[in-house]
Amino acid sequence: MSIVTSPRFRSSPAESWPGYRLPVREPLRLDCGIDFGPFTIAYQTYGTLNPDRSNAVLVCHALSGDQYAADPHPITGKPGWWQSLIGPGRVLDTDRYFLICANVLGGCMGTTGPQEVNPATGEPWALSFPVITIRDMVRAQKRLIEHLEIDSLFCVIGGSMGAMQVLQWAASYPDCIFAAVPLAGAARHSAQNIAFHEVGRQAIMADPDWCGGRYLSLGRNPVQGLAVARMAAHITYLSEAALHRKFGRNLQDRLSVTYGFDADFQVESYLRHQGSTFVDRFDANSYLYITRAMDYFDLAAEHDGSLASAFNGTRSRFCIISFTSDWLFPTSESRQIVHALNAAAANVSFVEIATDNGHDAFLLHEPELFETLRGFLNGCAEHRGLGRSP
Amino acid sequence: MAAPGESAALGFGASAQARKAAGGSELRQDLRLIADMIEPKSRVLDIGCGDGALLAYLTRCKSVDGRGIELSQSGVNACVGHGLSVIQGDADRDLEAYPTGAFDVVVLSQTLPATRRPRHVIEALVRIGRRAIVSFPNFGFWRIRLRLLTTGRMPVSTCLAYPWYETPNIHLCTIRDFVALCDELGVRVERSVTLDRHGQPYSLDPRGSLANLLAEQGIFVLCGTRGETDPVRMSGRGASPSGERGKPARHRAVERNREAR
Numbered sequence: 001m002s003i004v005t006s007p008r009f010r011s012s013p014a015e016s017w018p019g020y021r022l023p024v025r026e027p028l029r030l031d032c033g034i035d036f037g038p039f040t041i042a043y044q045t046y047g048t049l050n051p052d053r054s055n056a057v058l059v060c061h062a063l064s065g066d067q068y069a070a071d072p073h074p075i076t077g078k079p080g081w082w083q084s085l086i087g088p089g090r091v092l093d094t095d096r097y098f099l100i101c102a103n104v105l106g107g108c109m110g111t112t113g114p115q116e117v118n119p120a121t122g123e124p125w126a127l128s129f130p131v132i133t134i135r136d137m138v139r140a141q142k143r144l145i146e147h148l149e150i151d152s153l154f155c156v157i158g159g160s161m162g163a164m165q166v167l168q169w170a171a172s173y174p175d176c177i178f179a180a181v182p183l184a185g186a187a188r189h190s191a192q193n194i195a196f197h198e199v200g201r202q203a204i205m206a207d208p209d210w211c212g213g214r215y216l217s218l219g220r221n222p223v224q225g226l227a228v229a230r231m232a233a234h235i236t237y238l239s240e241a242a243l244h245r246k247f248g249r250n251l252q253d254r255l256s257v258t259y260g261f262d263a264d265f266q267v268e269s270y271l272r273h274q275g276s277t278f279v280d281r282f283d284a285n286s287y288l289y290i291t292r293a294m295d296y297f298d299l300a301a302e303h304d305g306s307l308a309s310a311f312n313g314t315r316s317r318f319c320i321i322s323f324t325s326d327w328l329f330p331t332s333e334s335r336q337i338v339h340a341l342n343a344a345a346a347n348v349s350f351v352e353i354a355t356d357n358g359h360d361a362f363l364l365h366e367p368e369l370f371e372t373l374r375g376f377l378n379g380c381a382e383h384r385g386l387g388r389s390p
Numbered sequence: 391m392a393a394p395g396e397s398a399a400l401g402f403g404a405s406a407q408a409r410k411a412a413g414g415s416e417l418r419q420d421l422r423l424i425a426d427m428i429e430p431k432s433r434v435l436d437i438g439c440g441d442g443a444l445l446a447y448l449t450r451c452k453s454v455d456g457r458g459i460e461l462s463q464s465g466v467n468a469c470v471g472h473g474l475s476v477i478q479g480d481a482d483r484d485l486e487a488y489p490t491g492a493f494d495v496v497v498l499s500q501t502l503p504a505t506r507r508p509r510h511v512i513e514a515l516v517r518i519g520r521r522a523i524v525s526f527p528n529f530g531f532w533r534i535r536l537r538l539l540t541t542g543r544m545p546v547s548t549c550l551a552y553p554w555y556e557t558p559n560i561h562l563c564t565i566r567d568f569v570a571l572c573d574e575l576g577v578r579v580e581r582s583v584t585l586d587r588h589g590q591p592y593s594l595d596p597r598g599s600l601a602n603l604l605a606e607q608g609i610f611v612l613c614g615t616r617g618e619t620d621p622v623r624m625s626g627r628g629a630s631p632s633g634e635r636g637k638p639a640r641h642r643a644v645e646r647n648r649e650a651r
Binding site for chain 1: 455457463466467469470471472473474475476477478479484487488489492
């Protein structure tokens, strides 16, 4: 039973999507040793940069996110993934802060990734695209921040893979960030999480339409594999309690089971829907590359195994946030970051939010999360001289 | 453990106090005495900070670089929501990560009896702070003794507000017990203030039996063997300078340790 009923291709050309595009000419030295470039960074901004250039907030998106944090998605038309957090008077107040959100290196919403054409061959990069890391993504973002002539970001904030980028920013460019807010994150990707990613990648690569990664050149698209990858991943973003609350064992549009393999249960139908809509907006090879970047992330390893040394001498103010029902990036991972920051005598706050929404909680309207973030950011803004909340 | 926004040992609500502290200058009497012992602009760690009344006061009135640790999630969220740097954690588990001498002053207010390993905690306090300020309810207070003697039941008071079956205070001690432990650990008692049941400070020798009988609470300024310079004010209300008491204490401890060997 196919999840995606007809072959689909991402239609609208990236050039027509809203937002900005920065061509970067100077190559970037990647962790894999390759000098990569020129390349393009696609990004969105919200609010206005103040004359001191001191109110900039870099928002880092997660694995399946993009730069459209607070405006309608150009392909799906759905509201931005942090629409509830960003806007005038909201927690990330666009009347007060200048928000920047860039599509990550390797992404598929305008920043150079494996689906873009390699100028050297005239063909899409596909698997000839270099394997990138979280640190490479952050290096690319640093280029963007330099281009915007911002010496010091007021805050870097993000959830999940976004949290990894926040931590990398704090370790790589401590003098450039005043505050750091990693939500539902970890300083390294766990074995369990690598395992889940491998299931997703294998699903993509097992799709006959993947064609060794060359599907774009051949006019094909491994949508079935990508949909299965998304379905498997989506389960990890929820909690058993949330699944039970939303779906239980309820049947989908029928009174009894059909003794077949159709989507009898609502939870099956929901997952299939998640899978089939994801393929409209995401590139399969991008999914391989970005999950790999997360797998490779281990901040302590860059510092001889000591996470505390990654933060030595930092003067940034940290707010670490985890969620009780998040089993993908559990509180214990956040607590390790907190202990490392304590060992580095850093200024750190740590809050665990009680919710049954699982890992996805950082994307949802969690009143306690919003209040905590608002308080932390207000406190930082006062220290930064950005004045009290209007 | 402690209900949200309450110190473990003290039963009365810290919430209202915290709100006052955020707007005005009202502070619970024992916290006020502790605040008076802390020099402006010091680095302070408040362990068991509740909803941040002391930290908020110190940050606002003394420009300290303040951090907090609090067990109750609602307490932590309230603190962070007010712009204070506080982590969710507890004294038993989360002190090890801090480097030696990380803070000028470490405060443990009304939390010691709720810790699993008080001895370990006291050692950690004087390691990570150049000074530690510890306050706790005195189980040797005459009213507590009398209640136990006359009723034969576990005392419940304003200071020890919980019945035995739900109290977070699992390691109650008297002032003499506390001083004896400090001696055993080689921790110097630099200064002490004893409070009567109206929160008024007394100047009584903490080693004497009178203090142990009359004080409902004790506030102690401790330091390990490292600290020399002093961010803690030596002269304060109702307390005598520590010099006379502190040094002999250490000498006595050394002698006792020798005897033990």
